[in-house]
Amino acid sequence: MSTNKPLLKVDNAGIRFGGLKAVSEVNLELLKGELVGLIGPNGAGKTTFFNLLTGVYVPTEGSILLDGEKLNGMAPHKITKKGISRTFQNIRLFNDLSVLDNVKIAYHTQAKHSIVSSILRLPSHFAGEREMEEKAIDFLKIFNLDDVLYEQAKNLPYGQQRRLEIARALAAGPKLLLLDEPAAGMNPQETEELMNLIALIREKFDLTILLIEHDMNLVMGVCERIYVLDHGQLIAQGTPVEIRNNPKVIEAYLGEEVS
């Protein structure tokens, strides 16, 4: 593994909002094919860190490299094209559109037909649209969503909405998938299904995954390595066992031991 070049290398990255250091001095490396967890108490800066990776915020310090290419200051849609795709803590589907359209939109960046060919309905438009539709339907089959293709996204039950969001993020063709609390609000059975799904997609799509999660069972169960963030800084990293026994982590979660 040591010869493996890191897919994502975060070097001393941080962001401050005015005087507030939301995230600072984060060093993190993801190797290709890894499944890594990012945990931390509420307000630790986990989602802010995701926003730095995806270009929603521009880091005020440090650098973020994907495959050796610097992502700092790149617009979010360009970062997606470079190969980072994400889901959101509070689901952000295209609510009024169908399940199928939600996924088709993620394929947009791969579309070859131009606006002019669509307006003039040239053969390339029909070919492009057909290819997109077939790809999207095949894709949704993997996620068991092919029986609700024409349902509006907002009408799906919660668990399916989460699944659709993951499907949509994957359709964008990422090398690195960021999942922001995918199990939030799920019951144990749904969480179990989600864990299986994550394992499945990882195998199938040759992915590297970074996962924010509160559900310790899920994190400890599926992640190979875990980073712990508290007050915007990394306080620990290691295997699930190491993290479970790390006094700093216990302190961050449960408070300082009274002496």
Add this chain to the structure above:
Amino acid sequence: MKSMKHVKGFWLSIVLAIIFSVVIQFLITGGTLNSFYVNTLFSIGINIILAVSLHLIIGITGQFSIGHAGFLAVGAYASAIITMKLALPFPLALLVGGIAAAFAGLVIGIPTLRLRGDYLAIATLGFGEIMKIVFLNIDYVGGASGMTVSHLTTWPWLMACVLITIVVIINFTNSTHGRACLSIRENEIAADAMGINTTYYKVMAFVIGAFFAGVAGALHAHNFYIIQPANFGFLKSFDILILVVLGGLGSMSGSVIAAILLTIISTFLSNYPEVRMLIYSLVLIVMMLFRPQGLMGTKEFTDLLKIGKGAKGGSQDVNKQTIA
């Protein structure tokens, strides 16, 4: 298979529209329709173009623009200069009107489309007023007294423009590019995260919408004999906005139907100038109370037909191709 059916329906509607235009043309040349009805038909046509072009910006892309009369003015004046000052043919004026407005859309769109919601509305409102004042102060185009323009808008030209507008906007919407615009309306942050260049598509929708508003401006200028800056104030922008909202945000058939209905209502009410605005406002209030989602909601005409035939459950088919 599905796309074949769509193609058939598409050609059928085109043929029907052409038959309709030819019939009307015969009625006009035969003198069966008096000039009052002919004028109403012309107003309806122009309003359809305006409503459909604004529908692309507000209903599809979700950018709340209320300066559409500004593009109308640019198109009207640019085309009037072509025919009246430079004595060039009318078809060229139509094209130049559209291109001038599209250019205005590009120039105003790039800085303002970074704004969201209320801020964008105020910025576009400002743009509309600025255009009005610009034309008010250019003596070349007649200043406040305006420009006289010869009547060159004919029924075939009008129908051709209406059809082209509708076809272009339907085709744009029912493609991956239209879906990119819809995704911006639905959730801009998620659209960005899916790799959609949101600024590009917002500006694109704005430019296409402005182009057709400019064409409508050219038709308008060559229909009403005179254009004055006062005709292109924010009240005109609101008139167009009302068509889109009343028809149902996101429904193109709704915009068309609203354009037809409201033009007819306001034309007939012009016989009673003292109560005209009163009744017009009442219609709008009642409408918004009883059907806040607009005449068509987000549905299209074709969706209604499908439900009528009892095909596979309505709610599934609503989204079949898109919302346009």
